[in-house]
Amino acid sequence: AHFNRIEEVEKNINAFITLNKEEALKTAEKVDEKIKNGEQIGLLAGLPIGVKDNIVTKDLRTTCGSKMLENFIPPYDATVVTRIKEADGIIMGKTNMDEFAMGSSTETSYFGPTKNPIDTERVPGGSSGGSAAAVKSGEVALALGTDTGGSIRQPASYCDVVGIKPSYGIVSRYGAVSMANTLDQVGVFGRDVRDAVFMLSAITGYDKKDSTSFNNPEGTIIFGSFPEEIDYKDYLKGMKIGLPREFTYEGMDPRINEEITKSIKMFESLGAEIEEISLPHIEYGLAAYYIISTSEISSNLARFDGVKYGYRAKEYNTLDELYINSRTEAFGEEVKRRIMLGTYSLSRGYADDHYKKALKVRTLIKNDFDKAFSKYDIILSPTCPVLPFKLGEKVNDPLAMYMGDLFTVPVNLAGLCSMSIPCGYVEGLPVGLQIIGNRLKEANIIKAGLGFE
Numbered sequence: 001a002h003f004n005r006i007e008e009v010e011k012n013i014n015a016f017i018t019l020n021k022e023e024a025l026k027t028a029e030k031v032d033e034k035i036k037n038g039e040q041i042g043l044l045a046g047l048p049i050g051v052k053d054n055i056v057t058k059d060l061r062t063t064c065g066s067k068m069l070e071n072f073i074p075p076y077d078a079t080v081v082t083r084i085k086e087a088d089g090i091i092m093g094k095t096n097m098d099e100f101a102m103g104s105s106t107e108t109s110y111f112g113p114t115k116n117p118i119d120t121e122r123v124p125g126g127s128s129g130g131s132a133a134a135v136k137s138g139e140v141a142l143a144l145g146t147d148t149g150g151s152i153r154q155p156a157s158y159c160d161v162v163g164i165k166p167s168y169g170i171v172s173r174y175g176a177v178s179m180a181n182t183l184d185q186v187g188v189f190g191r192d193v194r195d196a197v198f199m200l201s202a203i204t205g206y207d208k209k210d211s212t213s214f215n216n217p218e219g220t221i222i223f224g225s226f227p228e229e230i231d232y233k234d235y236l237k238g239m240k241i242g243l244p245r246e247f248t249y250e251g252m253d254p255r256i257n258e259e260i261t262k263s264i265k266m267f268e269s270l271g272a273e274i275e276e277i278s279l280p281h282i283e284y285g286l287a288a289y290y291i292i293s294t295s296e297i298s299s300n301l302a303r304f305d306g307v308k309y310g311y312r313a314k315e316y317n318t319l320d321e322l323y324i325n326s327r328t329e330a331f332g333e334e335v336k337r338r339i340m341l342g343t344y345s346l347s348r349g350y351a352d353d354h355y356k357k358a359l360k361v362r363t364l365i366k367n368d369f370d371k372a373f374s375k376y377d378i379i380l381s382p383t384c385p386v387l388p389f390k391l392g393e394k395v396n397d398p399l400a401m402y403m404g405d406l407f408t409v410p411v412n413l414a415g416l417c418s419m420s421i422p423c424g425y426v427e428g429l430p431v432g433l434q435i436i437g438n439r440l441k442e443a444n445i446i447k448a449g450l451g452f453e
């Protein structure tokens, strides 16, 4: 049924780069067999799942939305993929994304943009736009994304679904292609909080193959610990919520603030204690993010040299020319822009002024959050300062595109967990509420989300 749905909507949405029909149907049959034989089935048994195309899948093409990896077939599975398979989940295919996860609209994909299922003239957000759109349009029930500076939460907001970016270290990144590895996290999309938590519980937990993985049971989400019988509204009574006064700016759409204000009133009416707070260094978050992330990008993407795997230029005379021509021909504009920015920030004479200063700002931002979370359970903000915009509107204006990440990047800089949850509409376009929690305090954002929903 889901493949029929995909056939029906894909020409308008383009959420997938590669479909996995044959294997998916085989897995489905195996699950049916298990049920027939009375065998135990896994947590995700029979559920159709989309996997962002920067998460490697054995024998299934993984492109990162780039010409560089147009024909790359990985020889192994990412740990999160192994966990889906072990839980009897069904991988329907690989979802579209901004090239190497750089972008906020899924327009930098080599495979063409994904359209927003709510209004196909608009972007679905990015970089995990394919995953968000696939969930919204009913092509899959659940999906995986990655979030380095908002790439799960922002498309979740634009496509009117729930997206969770977990705390740094609780989901294995073994097999997730690095963009900026001190910021990257794998996370989930679902149609509601319960679905998203269900998916998250299947993929969290320690992995010895990822050196940044937390070996701490607190970093494991157990679905059963959020039973359906509980009325989570009760949990909101007395919950302490901080509203950072810095999470706004001049160019922000005031109609988004109206919807957010209504949501905050709802929390208040359910008994939450709400106070305005200050995160004084947040205003430098975006600048610090774009220095740190591009620095890590320039280093991580050095591996795509046309030699070991990926695209290789046809014409070259020297080894240097092989590198240069392969990278020139196979990387898109945004990827090149970021490699150059990062190389500049890291170069001798500039690293102290740019890269190292950005790291110090990052610590100040983390300290701001630590202070806030010593008093508050969660922090609320809009997920995005603007509504889903028209395709093509910002693609030639990188700074305008970067501004859209204002409220999401501080979370990654501080390694926190955060959820975007639908909270209202402006002229039919969805608005997302961001619920931020402290590191490893997923339980707080989940309970707040369940109570709000």
Ligand code: GLN
Residues within 6 Å of the ligand: 101, 102, 103, 104, 126, 127, 146, 147, 148, 149, 150, 151, 152, 179, 293, 405
């Ligand atoms: N939009 C942000 C960027 O372009 C975030 C990307 C991401 O989280 N992968 O860097």
